[in-house]
Amino acid sequence: MPTAADRAAFPLPANATQQGVTVRDWFAAMALQGLVAKGLEVMGDRVVSEKERNLIMARRAYALADAMLIAVEETE
Numbered sequence: 144m145p146t147a148a149d150r151a152a153f154p155l156p157a158n159a160t161q162q163g164v165t166v167r168d169w170f171a172a173m174a175l176q177g178l179v180a181k182g183l184e185v186m187g188d189r190v191v192s193e194k195e196r197n198l199i200m201a202r203r204a205y206a207l208a209d210a211m212l213i214a215v216e217e218t219e
Contacts, residue, residue: 146212146216148165148166148167148209148212149165149166149167150165150166151163151164151165151166152164152165152166152168152169153169166212166215167205167208167209167212168208170207170208170211170212171201171204171205171207171208172204174203174204174205174207174208174211175200175201175204178200178203178204179200
């Protein structure tokens, strides 16, 4: 049985040729939506480029998704 991270967020029919979005990617997308809405808090006086800021938010989103998956596995 696949782990929670590998399961499809929106399961497809058995004869489907594509997997679809994983639960991990779905959790990350939802976390990223919140991070973007809130805005990125810059630590200290360091100036970051837009590309670096976007990468930081994406990494934080996946870190939050991984934490949510740990919480899911603890309850299963």
